Amino acid sequence: MRSEEPTQPHQRLDAELTLLWRRLRWMSVTLARKVDDGLEAPAYGLLGAVHDAGSGVRGGDLAERFGLDKSTVSRQIAQLESLGLVERVTDPDDKRARLIHITDAGRDMVFRLRVARGEWLRTALQPWAESDVERLVALVGKLNESVGTVLGKGQDHPV
Amino acid sequence: MRSEEPTQPHQRLDAELTLLWRRLRWMSVTLARKVDDGLEAPAYGLLGAVHDAGSGVRGGDLAERFGLDKSTVSRQIAQLESLGLVERVTDPDDKRARLIHITDAGRDMVFRLRVARGEWLRTALQPWAESDVERLVALVGKLNESVGTVLGKGQDHPV
Numbered sequence: 001m002r003s004e005e006p007t008q009p010h011q012r013l014d015a016e017l018t019l020l021w022r023r024l025r026w027m028s029v030t031l032a033r034k035v036d037d038g039l040e041a042p043a044y045g046l047l048g049a050v051h052d053a054g055s056g057v058r059g060g061d062l063a064e065r066f067g068l069d070k071s072t073v074s075r076q077i078a079q080l081e082s083l084g085l086v087e088r089v090t091d092p093d094d095k096r097a098r099l100i101h102i103t104d105a106g107r108d109m110v111f112r113l114r115v116a117r118g119e120w121l122r123t124a125l126q127p128w129a130e131s132d133v134e135r136l137v138a139l140v141g142k143l144n145e146s147v148g149t150v151l152g153k154g155q156d157h158p159v
Numbered sequence: 160m161r162s163e164e165p166t167q168p169h170q171r172l173d174a175e176l177t178l179l180w181r182r183l184r185w186m187s188v189t190l191a192r193k194v195d196d197g198l199e200a201p202a203y204g205l206l207g208a209v210h211d212a213g214s215g216v217r218g219g220d221l222a223e224r225f226g227l228d229k230s231t232v233s234r235q236i237a238q239l240e241s242l243g244l245v246e247r248v249t250d251p252d253d254k255r256a257r258l259i260h261i262t263d264a265g266r267d268m269v270f271r272l273r274v275a276r277g278e279w280l281r282t283a284l285q286p287w288a289e290s291d292v293e294r295l296v297a298l299v300g301k302l303n304e305s306v307g308t309v310l311g312k313g314q315d316h317p318v
Contacts, residue, residue, distance in 0.1 A: 009292040010281040014273075016299040017183070023306045024176070029226035030310075041226025042201065067188035067200025114173075122169040124305040133168040136302065139295040140175040146283040147182045151189075 031116050035109070037083055042066075043076045044113060047102075050086055051110040056099030058091070085109055190275050194268070196242055201225075202235045203272060206261070209245055210269040215258035217250075244268055 006015045032041045049065070050057055063073045077100055080086045085106035091097040102110070125133055165174045191200045208224070209216055222232045236259055239245045244265035250256040261269070284292055 008281075009289060009296065010284050011277060012296045013284070013292060013299070014277055014280050016296055016303060019303050020299055020306070021180070021183070023303065023310060024180070026224070027306070027310060029224070032226055040228055040231060065185070065188070067191055069199055072199060118170060118173055120309065121173050122167075124302070124309045125169050125172070127305065128301075130168060132298065132301070133172060135294070136298040137168060137171045137175055139291065139298060140172070140179055142287075142291070143283070143295065144175060144178050144182060146286065147179070147186070150279065150283045151182060151186060 027117070027120060031113055031120070034116075035113070039079055039083070040076070043080060046073065046076055047080055047085055047106060048110055048113075050080075050100050051102045051107060056089070056091075056101045058097060058099060062100070080106070186276070186279060190272055190279070193275075194272070198238055198242070199235070202239060205232065205235055206239055206244055206265060207269055207272075209239075209259050210261045210266060215248070215250075215260045217256060217258060221259070239265070 006012045028044070029041045032039070032044050046062055046066070049062060059073045059077060060070060062068070062077075063070045066073070077086060077088070081088060083105075084103055086100050087103055088098045088100055091099045165171045187203070188200045191198070191203050205221055205225070208221060218232045218236060219229060221227070221236075222229045225232070236245060236247070240247060242264075243262055245259050246262055247257045247259055250258045
């Protein structure tokens with residue numbers, strides 16, 4: 001995939017993570033396509049973020065976090081709203097602003113997609129020794145800590 | 160982030176990968192923002208895919224692979240084209256179709272973003288024992304194999 005052959009350990013990790021990212025994205029697109037509601041795959045990423053935010057989120061914060069234009073977020077949120085998966089309500093702290101909330105139908109959709117993804121990962125790990133899975137969980141956890149340290153505070157805001 | 164506490168190994172791996180995905184996305188958005196050319200972050204994903212495809216790719220194939228509407232891909236490719244990062248040329252095999260090619264400027268941009276990402280990962284891994292990095296590379300490689308087996312053929316097409 002790259003013109004340069006990765007030699008240093010961090011380059012080889014980058015190459016493996018890029019491949020994993022690509023395969024997991026393809027898996028997500030495949031799962032999203034099964035739902036077949038006419039949404040673009042990234043809309044489910046926004047839906048998941050609205051879900052994880054819990055108490056309502058502003059469109060501008062979603063745009064910031066996903067590196068999207070506000071108009072793109074507005075368009076995708078409008079689609080999610082027309083399907084009854086989210087709703088926009090007036091922000092009690094700022095009457096001019098609107099907060100995006102997950103609906104019961106949206107919560108159900110996120111749950112079903114995550115269960116499907118979990119089942120899919122369980123199938124992939126079936127041939128593994130449990131000790132190898134545990135080792136991978138621990139090392140990815142360690143990587144998350146190191147990455148979090150470099151990113152600094154604020155990277156764990158769910159949106 | 161989840162309402163249910165993950166208990167099984169595949170659920171804990173899913174939780175760690177979700178967190179990693181979120182942090183790496185935030186890192187990518189931060190890198191893309193530094194370039195400051197008015198592109199949305201996902202446009203760089205498309206640019207990278209056009210780069211990796213090597214010999215030109217159809218917009219419809221990009222849409223399929225990323226789970227995007229063709230209109231979304233067209234809009235983002237038009238933006239990339241207006242910045243001189245890609246160009247659209249007539250497909251020699253089908254005069255009615257157009258293939259998207261990377262330009263020298265686009266290749267340079269992909270290279271610079273990947274070097275920046277690599278440096279960033281190298282910094283995150285600095286406190287690690289090299290044996291732990293090697294172990295993680297091997298286990299993510301193994302996961303890629305297992306995930307690839309479940310996904311079946313065709314998942315490695317770069318777009």
